[in-house]
Amino acid sequence: MSGPSTYQPQNGFLKWLETRLPIGGLIHSSFVAYPTPRNLNYWWTFGGILSMMLALQIVTGIILAMHYTPHVDMAFNSVEAIVRDVNYGWLLRNMHAAGASMFFIAVYIHMFRGLYYGSYKAPREVLWILGVIIYLLMMATGFMGYVLPWGQMSFWGATVITNLFSAIPYVGESIVTLLWGGYSVGNPTLNRFFSLHYLLPFVIAGVVVLHVWALHVAGQNNPAGVEPKTEKDTVPFTPYATIKDGFGMACFLIFFAWFIFYMPNYLGDAENYVQANPGVTPAHIVPEWYYLPFYAILRSIPSKLGGVIAMFSAILVLAFLPWLDSAKTRSLRYRPLAKQFFWIFVVICVLLGWLGGKPAEGIYVTVGRILTFCYFAYFLIVLPILSRIETPRAVPNSIADDVLAKSGKKAVASIAVALLAGAALLTGGVQQAKAADHSENPPSLSWSFAGPFGKFDRGALQRGYKVYKEVCSTCHSMNLLHFRNLADEGGPGFTPAQAAAVAADYKVQDGPNDAGEMFERPGRVADKFPAPFPNDNAARASNGGALPPDLSLIAKARSYARGFPQFIFDFFTQFQEQGPNYVDAILQGYADNPPAGITVPEGSYYNKYFPGHAIKMPKPLSNDQVTYDDGTPQTVSQYAHDVATFLMWAAEPHLEARKRLGMQVMIFLIIFAGLLYFTKKKVWANAH
Amino acid sequence: MGAAAFVWPLISQMNPDASTVAAGAPIEVDLTPIASGQDIKVFWRGKPIYIMNRTKKQIDEARAVPVASLPDPETDQARVKEGHDNWLVVIGICTHLGCIPIAHEGNYDGFFCPCHGSQYDSSGRIRQGPAPANLPIPPYKFVSDTKVQIG
Numbered sequence: 001m002s003g004p005s006t007y008q009p010q011n012g013f014l015k016w017l018e019t020r021l022p023i024g025g026l027i028h029s030s031f032v033a034y035p036t037p038r039n040l041n042y043w044w045t046f047g048g049i050l051s052m053m054l055a056l057q058i059v060t061g062i063i064l065a066m067h068y069t070p071h072v073d074m075a076f077n078s079v080e081a082i083v084r085d086v087n088y089g090w091l092l093r094n095m096h097a098a099g100a101s102m103f104f105i106a107v108y109i110h111m112f113r114g115l116y117y118g119s120y121k122a123p124r125e126v127l128w129i130l131g132v133i134i135y136l137l138m139m140a141t142g143f144m145g146y147v148l149p150w151g152q153m154s155f156w157g158a159t160v161i162t163n164l165f166s167a168i169p170y171v172g173e174s175i176v177t178l179l180w181g182g183y184s185v186g187n188p189t190l191n192r193f194f195s196l197h198y199l200l201p202f203v204i205a206g207v208v209v210l211h212v213w214a215l216h217v218a219g220q221n222n223p224a225g226v227e228p229k230t231e232k233d234t235v236p237f238t239p240y241a242t243i244k245d246g247f248g249m250a251c252f253l254i255f256f257a258w259f260i261f262y263m264p265n266y267l268g269d270a271e272n273y274v275q276a277n278p279g280v281t282p283a284h285i286v287p288e289w290y291y292l293p294f295y296a297i298l299r300s301i302p303s304k305l306g307g308v309i310a311m312f313s314a315i316l317v318l319a320f321l322p323w324l325d326s327a328k329t330r331s332l333r334y335r336p337l338a339k340q341f342f343w344i345f346v347v348i349c350v351l352l353g354w355l356g357g358k359p360a361e362g363i364y365v366t367v368g369r370i371l372t373f374c375y376f377a378y379f380l381i382v383l384p385i386l387s388r389i390e391t392p393r394a395v396p397n398s399i400a401d402d403v404l405a406k407s408g409k410k411a412v413a414s415i416a417v418a419l420l421a422g423a424a425l426l427t428g429g430v431q432q433a434k435a436a437d438h439s440e441n442p443p444s445l446s447w448s449f450a451g452p453f454g455k456f457d458r459g460a461l462q463r464g465y466k467v468y469k470e471v472c473s474t475c476h477s478m479n480l481l482h483f484r485n486l487a488d489e490g491g492p493g494f495t496p497a498q499a500a501a502v503a504a505d506y507k508v509q510d511g512p513n514d515a516g517e518m519f520e521r522p523g524r525v526a527d528k529f530p531a532p533f534p535n536d537n538a539a540r541a542s543n544g545g546a547l548p549p550d551l552s553l554i555a556k557a558r559s560y561a562r563g564f565p566q567f568i569f570d571f572f573t574q575f576q577e578q579g580p581n582y583v584d585a586i587l588q589g590y591a592d593n594p595p596a597g598i599t600v601p602e603g604s605y606y607n608k609y610f611p612g613h614a615i616k617m618p619k620p621l622s623n624d625q626v627t628y629d630d631g632t633p634q635t636v637s638q639y640a641h642d643v644a645t646f647l648m649w650a651a652e653p654h655l656e657a658r659k660r661l662g663m664q665v666m667i668f669l670i671i672f673a674g675l676l677y678f679t680k681k682k683v684w685a686n687a688h
Numbered sequence: 689m690g691a692a693a694f695v696w697p698l699i700s701q702m703n704p705d706a707s708t709v710a711a712g713a714p715i716e717v718d719l720t721p722i723a724s725g726q727d728i729k730v731f732w733r734g735k736p737i738y739i740m741n742r743t744k745k746q747i748d749e750a751r752a753v754p755v756a757s758l759p760d761p762e763t764d765q766a767r768v769k770e771g772h773d774n775w776l777v778v779i780g781i782c783t784h785l786g787c788i789p790i791a792h793e794g795n796y797d798g799f800f801c802p803c804h805g806s807q808y809d810s811s812g813r814i815r816q817g818p819a820p821a822n823l824p825i826p827p828y829k830f831v832s833d834t835k836v837q838i839g
Contacts, residue, residue, distance in 0.1 A: 163786035184734035281787040304820045
């Protein structure tokens with residue numbers, strides 16, 4: 001693409017190829033001999049990290065598409081089938097889902113780096129605008145990908161976002177119908193989103209090629225913001241940038257693996273483990289964390305059309321940045337005033353993200369309006385004025401001078417700060433996004449499966465299964481669980497023969513037979529647990545109008561907000577046990593007489609931990625109700641703890657494998673990153 | 689011209705297909721089970737339709753409001769069928785961003801949207817919150833006193 005083409009192939013075949021297709025020369029000049037500024041810091045490794053994430057998302061995505069079914073009746077269960085039945089399916093799914101968040105963390109760091117060092121200024125305007133286009137494509141791709149698992153947040157997120165287009169005057173409604181392919185979000189919508197979600201990453205890859213091309217024409221910017229003048233200012237891409245990017249990627253992978261193996265649900269919404277239901281709107285609809293700042297801007301404008309315009313403008317204004325900020329000095333390092341405003345702007349963005357997860361009422365609306373004003377003011381008022389009035393400090397004469405003037409020690413610290421800042425931003429957005437209903441949180445119990453070395457207690461699983469079978473299963477289905485799962489590794493530890501015996505106790509409907517009639521036969525291990533009612537309406541009719549929820553995923557589908565600052569500690573302590581805590585608390589939360597001030601309607605029961613406190617399920621457990629053969633105390637609290645353990649396993653049968661593999665991956669990555677770090681030191685020893 | 693003619697099928701295919709359109713045909717709903725002060729939710733074209741049997745109090749409240757003071761001025765009389773003043777039939781989709789408002793909640797004896805806090809009165813008119821317009825009225829007619837056809 002540019003740079004000196006000194007490529008001289010030695011091998012006969014490569015010589016032959018080079019005269020016909022000079023691809024070797026292209027690769028050599030772009031990624032080997034290509035001169036990069038000597039003073040690049042670790043913020044510059046995020047370009048490489050982003051390329052890696054794009055490749056990873058495409059690879060995992062293509063594999064997931066081989067197992068996924070884009071149909072409203074099957075999509076949710078097909079995702080669960082990937083996680084439960086496909087070999088390493090849980091790993092691929094976690095990589096893809098957490099990978100989307102990692103992609104956005106990296107892109108935000110990459111963008112703020114561009115803002116700070118003035119990487120959008122001449123001659124890099126086109127490079128910057130291509131970046132804004134990639135970002136827009138990423139947002140569209142991420143949004144459509146979030147719809148595919150067809151959970152409650154998928155469905156309602158899709159409804160809210162597609163309805164944004166209805167704000168367009170005159171043609172809005174027709175456009176929305178066109179997007180849906182129906183009169184509401186439905187099967188045609190899911191199908192086309194799947195098709196586009198598959199397509200867009202390749203479009204992104206195409207624009208990335210243009211982005212890199214533009215980069216290699218203009219050359220990289222650098223922390224000093226002065227162009228390389230002599231050969232002393234640059235080092236060849238390989239080995240210098242390659243090894244440095246490699247080390248950056250390895251560190252990023254450690255951060256990524258933490259989510260994949262230990263916190264897979266930290267960034268998601270528990271509500272998305274409930275299948276989409278067009279008749280029920282969740283209490284709080286929140287988009288994924290990476291859209292929250294823009295969601296806050298959307299909601300802070302009182303008019304619907306105005307809100308939509310403001311939201312899209314908030315992104316599009318970035319494209320005009322090269323002309324809004326006309327200061328000659330690139331790097332904010334030499335612009336003391338602009339530097340302060342930059343950090344204020346970063347804080348504004350984080351606060352907007354926090355507000356996006358808050359309900360749009362009271363003080364939040366006012367704060368949202370002020371911050372929205374500040375966001376636009378930064379681009380439209382502060383930067384144009386500063387570029388005219390500010391007197392910058394003197395920039396170094398050359399990059400070589402800049403390198404000599406400082407030691408490179410700060411780099412490692414800065415990447416650590418980057419990761420921490422990313423983590424804080426992320427957790428802030430997500431955790432605040434979770435609905436805070438005002439009842440008391442369930443107590444945190446101790447679980448054998450918590451933490452990095454967590455394992456299920458086999459005894460508890462077996463006892464919990466007994467409680468489920470004798471009590472819960474009279475009303476609650478368990479549609480995602482099969483008899484064979486009882487004998488799975490990491491499960492309750494039944495032998496295959498025992499699992500077969502359990503299955504044979506059930507009558508399963510099969511057919512039609514040769515005579516065309518349905519018949520009943522004993523269950524087999526391949527069958528799923530039969531539901532107590534033939535359909536949802538029958539279940540409602542038998543339970544006073546309330547549908548007993550399916551329990552397969554209940555331990556992941558129920559959660560509660562942990563509040564600030566607890567959620568930050570949760571990231572480090574790997575706290576993921578909201579679901580089992582909640583299940584346990586519900587089972588024990590009954591009281592015969594509700595406290596003063598709370599009235600429970602006829603046919604409902606008071607429960608301390610149930611949202612709204614009026615639950616349709618009567619108190620299900622009492623002491624000595626289920627007989628334990630192993631001498632464990634037959635108390636309600638023991639039953640609740642055992643059945644919650646069992647339901648956690650039912651919700652995530654591969655939890656043990658996930659944590660075990662996680663430890664191996666972590667150890668490997670840490671050693672690998674260490675080796676890369678020392679190699680990098682060695683390679684760079686003569687360049688600093 | 690040729691290019692436009694080629695692009696048209698590519699865009700037109702995105703609109704609702706024949707089976708979706710056919711499934712959107714009118715439906716008939718029996719009103720006898722809905723007591724005064726109650727409501728039901730039926731689905732038509734994948735959209736929830738609230739049919740509310742309003743009490744005298746709700747009707748009076750809806751008619752007592754000065755129309756000019758409303759964000760989207762419309763009289764209650766224009767939103768119901770004459771002679772069937774107690775029956776409110778509205779599409780239960782918030783005009784803000786498409787969530788389903790909850791009936792009999794909020795400060796106006798009507799609907800409350802849990803997503804962004806829009807409140808509608810007992811005539812389904814927007815009274816408070818970010819929604820720009822009243823809950824839309826689907827096309828419907830009374831086939832008899834106890835039966836309504838939606839669509």
